[in-house]
Amino acid sequence: MKQKPPAKAAAGVPAIVKTIETSWKQMGVARSLETLRAVNQKAGFDCPGCAWPEPEEGRAAIEFCENGAKAVADEATIRQAGPEFFARWSVKELESQEDRWLNGQGRLVHPMVLRDGASHYEPIEWEDAFALIASELRQLDSPDQAIFYTSGRTSNEAAFLYQLFVRMFGTNNLPDCSNLCHESSGEALRQSIGVGKGTVTLDDFALADAIFVIGQNPGTNHPRMLATLQAAARRGCEIVSINPLPEAGLMRFRHPQEITNLLGGGTPLTTLYLPVRINGDVALLKGIMKEMLEEEDRRPGTVLDKEFIEQYTHGFSAFAEDVRRCDWADIVQQSGIERPLIRKAAEVAMRSQRTICCWAMGLTQHRNAVANIQEIVNLLLLRGNIGRPGAGVCPVRGHSNVQGDRTMGIWERMPDSFLDRLGEEFGFEPPRQHGFDTVRSIQAMLSGEARVFMALGGNFLSASPDTERTAAALRQCRLTVHVSTKLNRSHVVTGRQALILPCLGRTERDVQATGLQFVTVENSMGVISRSQGVLRPASEYLRSEIAIIAGIAAATLGVDWTSYTACYGRIRDHIARVVPGFEDFNKRIEERGSFLLPNAARDRRFLTATGKANFLPHPIPRHDLQSGELLMMTIRSHDQFNTTIYTDNDRYRGVFGSRRVILMNEEDMRQLNLTAGEEVNLVSVFQGEERVAPRFRVLPYPIPRQCTATYFPEANVLVPLGSVAERSNTPASKSVVIRLRKSSGS
Ligand SMILES: Nc1nc2c(c(=O)[nH]1)N[C@H]1C(S)=C(S)[C@@H](COP(=O)(O)OP(=O)(O)OC[C@H]3O[C@@H](n4cnc5c(=O)[nH]c(N)nc54)[C@H](O)[C@@H]3O)O[C@H]1N2
Ligand SMILES: Nc1nc2c(c(=O)[nH]1)N[C@H]1C(S)=C(S)[C@@H](COP(=O)(O)OP(=O)(O)OC[C@H]3O[C@@H](n4cnc5c(=O)[nH]c(N)nc54)[C@H](O)[C@@H]3O)O[C@H]1N2
Ligand SMILES: [Mo]
Numbered sequence: 059m060k061q062k063p064p065a066k067a068a069a070g071v072p073a074i075v076k077t078i079e080t081s082w083k084q085m086g087v088a089r090s091l092e093t094l095r096a097v098n099q100k101a102g103f104d105c106p107g108c109a110w111p112e113p114e115e116g117r118a119a120i121e122f123c124e125n126g127a128k129a130v131a132d133e134a135t136i137r138q139a140g141p142e143f144f145a146r147w148s149v150k151e152l153e154s155q156e157d158r159w160l161n162g163q164g165r166l167v168h169p170m171v172l173r174d175g176a177s178h179y180e181p182i183e184w185e186d187a188f189a190l191i192a193s194e195l196r197q198l199d200s201p202d203q204a205i206f207y208t209s210g211r212t213s214n215e216a217a218f219l220y221q222l223f224v225r226m227f228g229t230n231n232l233p234d235c236s237n238l239c240h241e242s243s244g245e246a247l248r249q250s251i252g253v254g255k256g257t258v259t260l261d262d263f264a265l266a267d268a269i270f271v272i273g274q275n276p277g278t279n280h281p282r283m284l285a286t287l288q289a290a291a292r293r294g295c296e297i298v299s300i301n302p303l304p305e306a307g308l309m310r311f312r313h314p315q316e317i318t319n320l321l322g323g324g325t326p327l328t329t330l331y332l333p334v335r336i337n338g339d340v341a342l343l344k345g346i347m348k349e350m351l352e353e354e355d356r357r358p359g360t361v362l363d364k365e366f367i368e369q370y371t372h373g374f375s376a377f378a379e380d381v382r383r384c385d386w387a388d389i390v391q392q393s394g395i396e397r398p399l400i401r402k403a404a405e406v407a408m409r410s411q412r413t414i415c416c417w418a419m420g421l422t423q424h425r426n427a428v429a430n431i432q433e434i435v436n437l438l439l440l441r442g443n444i445g446r447p448g449a450g451v452c453p454v455r456g457h458s459n460v461q462g463d464r465t466m467g468i469w470e471r472m473p474d475s476f477l478d479r480l481g482e483e484f485g486f487e488p489p490r491q492h493g494f495d496t497v498r499s500i501q502a503m504l505s506g507e508a509r510v511f512m513a514l515g516g517n518f519l520s521a522s523p524d525t526e527r528t529a530a531a532l533r534q535c536r537l538t539v540h541v542s543t544k545l546n547r548s549h550v551v552t553g554r555q556a557l558i559l560p561c562l563g564r565t566e567r568d569v570q571a572t573g574l575q576f577v578t579v580e581n582s583m584g585v586i587s588r589s590q591g592v593l594r595p596a597s598e599y600l601r602s603e604i605a606i607i608a609g610i611a612a613a614t615l616g617v618d619w620t621s622y623t624a625c626y627g628r629i630r631d632h633i634a635r636v637v638p639g640f641e642d643f644n645k646r647i648e649e650r651g652s653f654l655l656p657n658a659a660r661d662r663r664f665l666t667a668t669g670k671a672n673f674l675p676h677p678i679p680r681h682d683l684q685s686g687e688l689l690m691m692t693i694r695s696h697d698q699f700n701t702t703i704y705t706d707n708d709r710y711r712g713v714f715g716s717r718r719v720i721l722m723n724e725e726d727m728r729q730l731n732l733t734a735g736e737e738v739n740l741v742s743v744f745q746g747e748e749r750v751a752p753r754f755r756v757l758p759y760p761i762p763r764q765c766t767a768t769y770f771p772e773a774n775v776l777v778p779l780g781s782v783a784e785r786s787n788t789p790a791s792k793s794v795v796i797r798l799r800k801s802s803g804s
Pocket of ligand 3: 235238240455456457
């Protein structure tokens with residue numbers, strides 16, 4: 059293991075080198091060129107790397123980034139894990155392998171079954187696999203004993219068909235990765251502004267005077283966003299970064315496609331950096347707003363957009379009173395930011411006529427995550443920054459179609475209006491009782507309430523909190539089923555029986571009875587666009603997600619969905635009649651390739667309980683850490699996609715050769731008598747129960763006092779299942795209270 063100083067700029071030459079290196083290694087030269095040429099092009103496929111949008115006009119020939127290329131290469135790899143692989147390795151042996159090794163075995167190419175009591179997976183024919191699922195589902199006492207998870211790479215068409223099948227089967231148990239991700243954003247925004255999505259498009263970034271990037275690491279997780287920020291910075295737009303870590307991608311960007319920029323110093327991005335304490339955001343935002351209200355008192359009429367507040371919002375005076383009552387000492391202490399710096403941030407907000415706030419997991423995975431986001435909305439409402447060009451809220455989504463899956467009905471709590479239309483379109487009565495989200499699903503499997511688990515993509519075990527408990531939950535099931543492209547931990551920690559159903563990926567051509575098909579996806583800004591793979595499928599045995607769902611539905615419900623599999627346009631015809639905003643779906647997508655969904659809040663129509671945008675005050679959260687306790691956030695390295703680990707390096711943060719590290723403030727290390735590189739066990743205590751993650755190395759890092767960082771998913775064992783965000787029920791995986799125990803046991 060090696061530690062170097064953190065990088066000062068993102069992208070640049072190393073990003074190009076890594077792109078080429080990874081692609082060639084996984085795909086070879088010719089396949090790399092063929093594949094990468096089609097990424098994010100109008101006639102090509104949507105990059106599976108993240109949900110950041112592509113420009114509508116004037117796309118570059120290279121419309122992908124280093125990490126997008128890694129995600130593509132990981133799927134388009136020429137390695138394969140076929141029946142011989144599973145004959146060689148028992149499930150027990152596979153379980154003892156590392157995540158990286160499992161993923162490194164290549165594409166899954168044949169349906170496999172693990173029979174009750176067997177040691178190895180064995181090949182199975184598709185129809186037999188469907189029959190096994192149907193038989194297990196039909197044996198349940200109630201449809202609510204089955205759980206149907208979705209990860210966010212699934213296309214709109216597959217997602218729509220999947221939720222239709224699940225609801226026709228009779229349950230709303232449709233947990234998804236969103237429950238672990240931006241659920242808090244949706245929950246907060248619906249109450250505040252009446253829509254659970256962001257209100258800005260890429261065009262707004264070209265107009266903004268100020269952009270706040272809060273709890274997000276775009277250099278690693280949304281690298282194409284850096285080009286957008288760069289263009290804004292060059293216009294003189296101010297960029298405020300609020301993050302416990304000085305992430306390289308927030309500081310400086312060397313554009314890989316601009317030769318002078320690439321070889322020169324790059325473009326500074328952040329104009330003001332606020333090293334907030336973990337979960338100090340409510341305190342900080344309140345401080346900023348307190349400054350603004352005090353300035354308005356001093357110079358009335360200069361800060362607040364009184365007309366907007368009057369006409370479009372509700373709850374201003376109670377909110378203002380709450381902010382005025384806050385104590386400055388408390389704000390400074392809890393946020394970890396001194397008052398002059400808070401004043402500077404307030405000045406940016408007051409100077410700007412158009413402000414955008416972006417955020418991601420740094421805000422959504424805390425106990426008070428919903429409050430975090432509603433305070434952002436409060437800040438924007440003060441100056442009328444919602445529903446105006448160049449301004450608005452921008453939750454930056456993770457998985458490339460996680461937002462679309464929700465639009466298509468993948469949610470355990472879809473509103474009645476959706477269920478009404480769905481039932482009418484297909485002539486059945488959808489179940490109305492809310493289903494299990496991810497955390498509730500784990501609890502239901504543990505208690506025996508649920509007995510069949512199916513996942514359309516993803517890696518449920520490693521993505522979920524409390525790894526050991528989640529493993530026990532899956533083991534309780536009669537059957538676990540995974541529709542997947544690559545091998546992962548959820549395939550080797552199974553129910554009594556297990557199925558692996560290998561599917562086509564984004565990069566591959568999907569040919570059905572009526573010919574070559576395309577699918578659609580929705581990006582983080584509500585733009586629907588088409589996606590069509592270019593590569594020959596990894597194996598002739600692969601089926602599309604749609605074909606797999608249709609097969610399961612036929613075996614279970616006796617429905618004949620071959621026409622949907624033959625022509626995805628027929629699914630889109632149904633979507634057009636069920637989902638608002640998709641009228642003339644096929645026509646619009648075929649003529650234009652993409653279109654923007656309507657968004658009422660963007661038009662200043664606030665579909666909330668009050669009919670207005672709501673100011674919603676929240677208390678400053680308190681972490682009364684005892685001596686020796688630390689707050690831990692679990693974050694992504696530069697070389698992983700969620701639970702898929704590419705290498706053990708984290709280039710921008712200067713960490714090489716190991717992921718079992720804990721980043722710590724040097725003062726805290728001194729106080730706890732720790733030296734750099736020393737090995738410790740991490741211990742979290744929650745409601746009297748102890749969880750341990752053994753053998754992490756301590757690394758000094760620029761991070762606020764009492765704050766620490768580890769990597770997801772290695773540290774998930776420490777995230778208690780019961781420690782969740784209020785209302786959204788998202789695991790609080792960015793604020794885990796831990797202690798360090800020296801490995802020697804002292
Ligand atoms: N290459 C790559 N791209 C990805 C992914 C990937 O794994 N790899 N994952 C995709 C997915 S599903 C998602 S959801 C997104 C995730 O994108 P991010 O949200 O950027 O991912 P994280 O690594 O979880 O980073 C959280 C950031 O928030 C900061 N942070 C943590 N706690 C706090 C806090 O309390 N306050 C503030 N202000 N900041 C805090 C951390 O320092 C870190 O910079 O990326 C997507 N894109
Ligand atoms: N502690 C902690 N836990 C976290 C987070 C965190 O920040 N900290 N982040 C959370 C977040 S934001 C998210 S989104 C979740 C991610 O949770 P998931 O979405 O469940 O996990 P992924 O790692 O993205 O899933 C990877 C697997 O998806 C499969 N796959 C890839 N492409 C396809 C495809 O096209 N079709 C199908 N059917 N399968 C495919 C492959 O088999 C691969 O192994 O993790 C969450 N967990
Ligand atoms: Mo995510």
